[in-house]
Amino acid sequence: MTQLLSLVVPFYNEAAAIQSFADAILPALEAVPDARWEIVCVDDGSKDGTLLKLVALAQADSRFRVLEFSRNFGKEAALTAGIDAAKGEAVIPIDADLQDPPELIAEMVKAWREGAEVVLARRIDRSSDGVLKRKTAAWFYQLHNKLSKIKIPENVGDFRLMDRAVVDALKQLPERQRFMKGLFAWVGFRTVTLDYTRAPRAAGETKFSGLALWNFAMEGFTSFSTAPLKVWTYLGAASAMLTFIYALYIVIRTVVFGNAVPGYASLFVAITFFGSVQLISIGLLGEYIGRIYMETKQRPAYIVRKSYGGDGASG
Template identity: 60%
Template sequence: MSEYFGGVGVDATVGTDGGRSSGAHDLVSLVVPFYNEADGIETFFREVTPVLERIPGIDYEIVCVNDGSADSTLERLLAVCADNPRVRVVDLSRNFGKEAALTAGIDEAQGAAVIPFDADLQDPPEAIARLVQRWREGFDVVLAKRAERNTDTYMKRGTAALFYRVHNAISETTIPENAGDFRLMSRQVVDALKQLPENRRFMKGLFSWVGFRTAQIEYERLPRTAGETKFSAWKLWNFALEGLTSFGTWPLRVWTYIGGGTALFAIAYAIYLALRTMIRGVDVPGYASIITAVLFLGGTQLIGIGVIGEYIGRIYMESKRRPVYIVRRVYRQGAS
């Protein structure tokens, strides 16, 4: 076992070979965050391992990241690790969240290609072979895009579609619709990702921001094999805000236009009142119109302050330069 403090200022040199190894077998790393997934671990390895072994011309490793699980996830992962030399377990010091756990796994992965993968098996393992095939055709990134979202509720499908539309309309970085973290990235792409210094990481945006030659496949998303989703409606809302504020300043810029529009409306209304007074004389304005205007302007100002506060909060958190994650131990077969 080895211990280290991880996640700070990873230095990497970007390669020029697009991630394709010149050896007979390419090493492919499957990166899997686990958080309270004890009930599904046996099923996960029973389904995934045979699929990886059937892909011709590759060696593989499975980098499992225990993201501070409170159940027996770590113990069950260690049991698998003890029997399988291709499995490595990265145990984080606490629950840092999926984005940090994914970053830890990507940093630990050693493959010529790296594939983030969910422990719930909603992404079918059989699709991995198709990702590898497109990578061998010369693509640096191969996206796995959901053909349908039938496993999601109607509300979740609607809000997801709205998020992608809004994000891609206001952001400088376009996120492919219905494409999650499941994708293949060459070593060149991974090394580029490891050079990005931010602590608050919206991985879908970072994956898109680095660019590179990209292909995509489509697949049918499956129901969860065990357990429940860890993303509540509130967490999804905060995740969406993270995405909307991570790759653009449009939410800040729009308040310039709102303020300008409000000022023009106020000037026009003042001119109207002046003309009406000259033509019809002075009258006593009503209380309702005054309080409505005050509440409207006050609410608008508070919303604008909230948006500014969101960005200031991000600056504050980034200025601390805390690590994205802390690794307690890395377990591998035969390590002491």
């Protein structure tokens, strides 16, 4: 008996990569025995010819379905929309740049059929990424997993297979500010891991700038841990203790040696140090308060302007 499986693919200004993606993904899907496929493509407000090419694919092949966003909502929203729309017994998110190998899909499905509910794809070789990106990614995983009770598997991206039970659990999570790697880890379920080597992009350029990656990391830290708030509590206590010791030193020095320059240096240091600490701590509080503010509005994570394509049931 054939099973309906879903591939979820976010697109943002990926017109140059679409044909290469289709040429690579279709043979990989057809190599999976006893499976029917739907390919849920989410156009995240692209400004190039991405939507037109996706619609053309959907018209030519009923396995393709296209969701068009009303504007750019971001990759996390696009992943959410694709997962919400997927009908398959298992769902596989994958990027359109082909850095994640479509050939691994057959192994993922095999592991799922043998009992795994989540099949992770782990990058064991990221030499195709720049040195700075590799280093910052390693630092992020290490720091996040030290701060948070929810551990994110290192060097595992969005490329994975999830059973329908996992997808249904994800759809119960109501937050609007979504950090999908954390949500994937939070729901749990029986998990196995497959290793692969990350390839260069097939076409186009990455859409994540340095600032975007920094904001993404902040989203991860504040979504699954309150440890940064606790850190500032401890820092405040340590600063108070150091201030007391320094004040004691100033008193003793003044009594013993006198005070040739009355107060300027110590006052300057104290004001600048504690002013900086207060600004940083206020900024950190603002990150959490901002998340609360966005969640209380209860706006949807995305808006689908229009959908295109067939029923996704042909194999």
